[in-house]
Amino acid sequence: MGERMKIPKHAFSEFFERIGDDGRLLPTHIGLVAALFHHHDCGNLQRQFHASRRKLMRFSRIRSIATYHKCLSELVAYGYVEYRPSWHPAKGSRFRFNIHGEGGVNGQD
Secondary structure, eight states: OOOOOOOOHHHHHHHHHHHHHOTTOOHHHHHHHHHHHHHSOTTOTTSOEEEOHHHHHHHHTOOOHHHHHHHHHHHHHTTSEEEEOOOOTTTOEEEEEOTTSOSOTTTOO
């Protein structure tokens, strides 16, 4: 297997602190981030990974496709995750956490 780039655990803790301090985020956003974290490659936090909408919605307890897309769009707009949609039924969309980003580039108070 290829060489993996390790990110210190504190980097991801800081990421979650940023999310926790962002007043724009609702519990549905936090649930979606938790679902994304659950489906990412635990060995490399900055590596892109694939996940399906169905699995993310089930894990995050989001029932509405509109709510899922709204939360995901906002997480992307706020700089927390990168997202490339896929319509391949087995592969799922591609995601990547923005661990070292500013988080809040659009409309931060």
